[in-house]
Amino acid sequence: MKIKTESLILDLIERTRQNINQVEQLSQLTEKELNKKKNQVTWSVLECIEHLNLYGEFYIPEIEQKIEQSKTDPDQLFKSGILGNYFAKSMLPSGKMRKIKTFKDKNPNGCKLNKRTLKRFLEQQKQILELLNKSRKVNLNKTKTAISISKLLKLKLGNTFRVLIYHNQRHIEQAKKAIE
Amino acid sequence: MNPIEKLVEEIESQNLWEKELNLTRKEYLKVQGSIDTNLYFIVKGSLRIFIIDEFEEHTIRFGYKNNLIAALDSYIKNEPSDLYIQAIKKTELKVISKNSFNNFIWSSKKYIKMWLEIVNELVYQQMERERDILTKSPVERYKRVLGRSPHLFQEIPNKYIASYLRMQPETLSRIKKS
Numbered sequence: 318m319k320i321k322t323e324s325l326i327l328d329l330i331e332r333t334r335q336n337i338n339q340v341e342q343l344s345q346l347t348e349k350e351l352n353k354k355k356n357q358v359t360w361s362v363l364e365c366i367e368h369l370n371l372y373g374e375f376y377i378p379e380i381e382q383k384i385e386q387s388k389t390d391p392d393q394l395f396k397s398g399i400l401g402n403y404f405a406k407s408m409l410p411s412g413k414m415r416k417i418k419t420f421k422d423k424n425p426n427g428c429k430l431n432k433r434t435l436k437r438f439l440e441q442q443k444q445i446l447e448l449l450n451k452s453r454k455v456n457l458n459k460t461k462t463a464i465s466i467s468k469l470l471k472l473k474l475g476n477t478f479r480v481l482i483y484h485n486q487r488h489i490e491q492a493k494k495a496i497e
Numbered sequence: 498m499n500p501i502e503k504l505v506e507e508i509e510s511q512n513l514w515e516k517e518l519n520l521t522r523k524e525y526l527k528v529q530g531s532i533d534t535n536l537y538f539i540v541k542g543s544l545r546i547f548i549i550d551e552f553e554e555h556t557i558r559f560g561y562k563n564n565l566i567a568a569l570d571s572y573i574k575n576e577p578s579d580l581y582i583q584a585i586k587k588t589e590l591k592v593i594s595k596n597s598f599n600n601f602i603w604s605s606k607k608y609i610k611m612w613l614e615i616v617n618e619l620v621y622q623q624m625e626r627e628r629d630i631l632t633k634s635p636v637e638r639y640k641r642v643l644g645r646s647p648h649l650f651q652e653i654p655n656k657y658i659a660s661y662l663r664m665q666p667e668t669l670s671r672i673k674k675s
Contacts, residue, residue, distance in 0.1 A: 327531065327577075334528045341523040443529070443549060450530040450577070 318397040322457055325395050325475060326449055329482050333449070336485045337442045340366065343492060344435050350496055352430065360426060363434045365492035367425035369485050370434060373441040375465045376481045380448050383474065389456035395475040396458060404472070405479035410490040420466065442485075449478065500614040501565055505538055507608065513601055514538075514591045520584035527582040533568045534575055534595040542588025545657055548579050556660040558626075559585075559653055565615070566590075585653060635664045639672050 343351065343362055351362045360368070397405065407417075452460075457475035464472050464480075472480065498506075508514060518537075520526060526544065527533045537560075544560040546568075557580070560566035571578035572595060593601075602608045625645060632638045639662060643650065649658060659669040 330528060330530045334525055334531065337528065338520075338524040341525075342521060344523070345521070446529045447549075450579075453577075 318402045320395050320397075322392055322395045322475070323453075325457070325479075326453060329478050330446060330449055332482050332486060333442055333445055336482070336489055337439060339489050339493070340435055340438055340442075344432065344439075346496065348431055351432070351435075353496060355495065358426065360491065360495060361430075362492040362495045363430035364425045364428065365488045365495065366438050367428060367430055367434045368419065368423055369488050370437050370441065371423045371425065372465060372481065372484060373438070373445075376462075376477065377441060377444050377448070379462050380452075380474065380477060380481075381444075383460055383462045384448060384451050384455055387455040387460040387474075389459045391454060392456050392458050395473075397476055397479075398473065401473055401476035405476050405483055408480055408483035408487055410487045423465075445478075445481065452478070500611045500618075501563065504608065504611045504615065505563075505565075507611075508538075508593060508598075508601065511601065513593055513597055515594055515597070516592050518590040518592055520544075520588045520590070522584060522586050525581060525583050526590070527568050527578075527580060529579050529581055530577050531571075532575065532577050533571050535567065536572065536593050536595065536598050537566045538591040538593075539564050539566060540589040540591060543585045543652055544582055544588060545585055545653075546580055546582050547660070548581065554581075554660060555663075556657055559649065559657070559661070561648070561652060585657065630663065635662070635668055636672055638662050638664070639669070 343366075346362070354361045354364075452474060455474070457478075458473055460474040461471040462474055462477045464470055464477070515535075517540075518526070520542070526537070529549065539560050539562055541562055543562070544566060545556050546558045546560070546566070547554045547556045549555075560582075566582065568578045568580045568582060570576070570580065575595075602612050625641075629638055629641055632641060642658075642662060655669060656666045659666040662669060664672075
């Protein structure tokens with residue numbers, strides 16, 4: 318995938334705005350509704366969002382640090398590469414969602430959760446927006462970040478943002494299903 | 498009729514609104530880093546414009562029913578802006594793009610005159626706002642804003658007014674009581 322860097326950043330900002338709005342809407346529900354589980358293994362709204370917070374806690378400081386250390390200049394175009402693109406796109410919600418197995422340390426199933434989980438998510442989104450803004454000054458192709466699932470692989474910063482934000486979209490969709 | 502009402506009536510009769518938008522309480526019309534060159538008319542509800550500086554929100558301006566609102570920096574420069582615009586309550590908006598708004602304004606001297614009146618008023622308000630911010634005493638800041646926009650205190654929750662007045666919500670409550 319090849320895309321103008323600025324278009325990618327604007328697209329990711331817009332997706333984040335929508336993610337924020339959906340979670341602001343969920344915030345209007347009672348804690349009881351937010352904790353509702355269809356069954357033992359299916360996540361509640363708060364478990365879905367807590368899962369996102371756990372990823373945010375890894376990626377936000379990682380991205381922040383790599384942007385700060387980056388000595389690169391911005392590029393007009395972002396080229397995702399085949400693997401990076403595949404990985405990012407696999408995060409997007411789709412009609413009939415395939416289950417992806419969750420890593421144990423990112424599984425909030427059974428945690429005692431309250432509305433603070435949503436507040437924390439919203440705070441993280443403002444940090445992500447700030448980082449997207451800062452990323453306009455570096456090269457999204459050449460700046461690389463670690464990923465949470467493997468110590469061997471690195472991702473281009475543009476793909477890291479995509480993974481993080483698409484993944485948010487995915488589990489917000491799931492959260493909405495928990496209260497259907 | 499004030500100039501905003503007159504102008505909006507003209508836009509209405511020429512069918513220039515591009516779409517309508519509904520926001521529930523606390524939803525965002527705009528977030529930091531986006532480009533937004535639209536002009537919005539508030540049919541119902543209220544909004545606030547703020548920026549975040551070192552994790553603290555600073556309220557810049559409010560928009561009420563029958564006001565126009567825009568991310569003015571983005572609107573003028575066509576560039577990304579740091580502004581957040583958030584609905585305070587359930588809000589209905591009508592949207593016109595900068596482009597069609599400009600075409601409309603320049604189509605008649607009458608409209609240019611109306612727009613100039615609106616812009617003049619805005620410049621005057623900004624001047625007042627600058628003086629608010631430069632006013633040292635919290636009590637004086639409160640009095641200035643109360644005198645100028647008493648309706649603010651009916652429509653907007655205390656915490657946002659406090660942020661607008663650059664004081665803690667507790668300070669505002671104390672001033673209001675005394």
